Each structure stands twice: as C-alpha cells, then as structure tokens.
Amino acid sequence: EAPGGKAAVDKPSKEEYAVAKWIRENVPSKKTKFVSHNVEYFTGSRAVTALLEKSPWNKTILETRDQVVEFLDVMLRHKFFHRAKKIVMTEEELNKRRALKKKGIKECCGGAHSGVQHKEPPKEKEKDKEKPKEKEKDNDGEKEKESAEDKEEENKENQPKKGAKIRLEMHMEQYFVDCNDAYVWIYEPIPFYYWFFGTLVVLGAIAVCLFPLWPPTIRHGVYYLSVVAAGFFVFILALALLRVVVFCALWVLTLGRHHFWLFPNLAEDVGFFESFWPIYQ
Secondary structure (H helix, E strand, C coil): CCCCCHHHHCCCCCHHHHHHHHHHHHHCEEEEEECCCCEEEEHHHHHHHHHHCCCCCCCCCCCCHHHHHHHHHHHHHCCCEEEEEECCCCCHHHHHHHHHHHHHCCCCCHHHHHHHHHHHHHHHHHHHHHHHHHHHHHHHHHHHHCCHHHHHHHHHHHHCCCCCCEEEECCCCCCCCCCCCCCEEEECCHHHHHHHHHHHHHHHHHHHEEEECCCCCHHHHHHHHHHHHHHHHHHHHHHHHHHHHHHHHHHHHHCCCCCCCCCCCCCCCCCCCHHHHCCCC
C-alpha cells in the first residue's frame, strides 16, 4: 500500500527499492528490443509468486497475493517498470525481419511499422463501422461496466504460446495485473564496481593535484612514462598518415584498380591488438 497520499506517490519508499533489487536478482528476466532500445522485462505472475514464496517480506507486508499486486502497482506508478503487451509475430513480420537483417539494415520495429502501413485503410473502415456500436454501448449501462476479472481472463486467453516469437508494445492501461504480461524494467541499480572505480578516479585526481609533493624518483618515472606515451601517440598519427599516402599513391598509379590498405583495422572499433591485424588488405 502507499500510505501518506501524494507524498508517497512522489517519493518511493526504501522498501520499494529493496523489493526492486530483490526482483532483479531473483525473478528471471529476458532481454529484447523495445522501440529500438535493448531492455529487460519480467513476467508479472512470476514476480508475484516469487515474492510470496521466497522473499523476506512474505510474512510482513506481502502476506497475500492481493497485497503483492497492490505493492507492485505502487512501484509501477513510481516508474520502477512499465507494463507492455506481448504480441505474437506473424510469418510476414518474421520474413520481413529476416530480409532486413540480410540487407544489413538495423531494424527499429520495421516489421511492425511496415505491416501497419498496409492495414491502415481497413482499420479506418473498421473504426467507422464500430462508431454506431460504441454509441449503443454508451446508451446501454450494463455493457459499459466490464469487471476486472473478465479483463484478466481475456488476457490469459490471449497469452502467446510457448516457443512463439513475440515483440513488445506499450500497454495503454498502466497498472499492475497478476497475469503473464511483460513488465519492462526502468529502474537500474548502480553496480558496486561503479562506486569503486568512481572512488579511484577521485583519488587519482587528488594524487595528480599533489604531484609537486611527490618524491623525486617517482616524479622522474612519471616524466619518462609521459615521454613514452607521447612518442606512441606520435607513432600512431604517423602510421595513419603513412597508410593514407600509400593507398593514394597505389590508387593513382593503378588508375583506381587496386585498393591497398596498411593496417585496415587501425581506425576500427576493435581491441588494441586487433587494430594491428591484418597487416594489409
């Protein structure tokens, strides 16, 4: 529950952060692409079951399934995660995705967008046909009121089968439901090594500022290391210039028939040793 009204909604409690960390560590999550971003998501029913059976709060604030659902709903409103729909991909979408991968084009929900473009006119017609039906529903009070239980049953019936390839779409109803819907993580706890290396950077900056107070032997060693580093940097620049000169010279002499590169991976996004291999191409 969220005691305290508006103040509780604005600021998540310590228990919510602790539960979020526990879910990330103990509830299985999967990785996928969502609106061209790599995201992690978990299944709602699995999180509820894990919190009831294994969590340290199952005898205090999370004793029943309803309490867990209410607590996770508060976490959803505090932007720890958001609800998404699992859409089973059709054969057409899978074929289009494979074609895009073969062409080397990065997919940004391409299959979904291309499918929507072809189906826009019929959807508009369906909406026009559904307008009188919506007016009838507005007049009929009994049809307007749909219970939450009926919606949950529909969600369970519409769940994708095991082994089927799915994609995620934003769910229009952003509240937590105890079902097999996907919940995409927004909250990412800061790993311990971030704090460790951040502390080392701060200490290193302080040590550099205190350079005049270092012992003479250490200062001489740092000087020689800086000379070696500067020489290596000049060597890389000279090598990059040399490879361009060699390429242009051979290209002109052969009238554009030969393209010869020394160290072709020198400027590529690869490891240090991979940058110097192969020697030529």
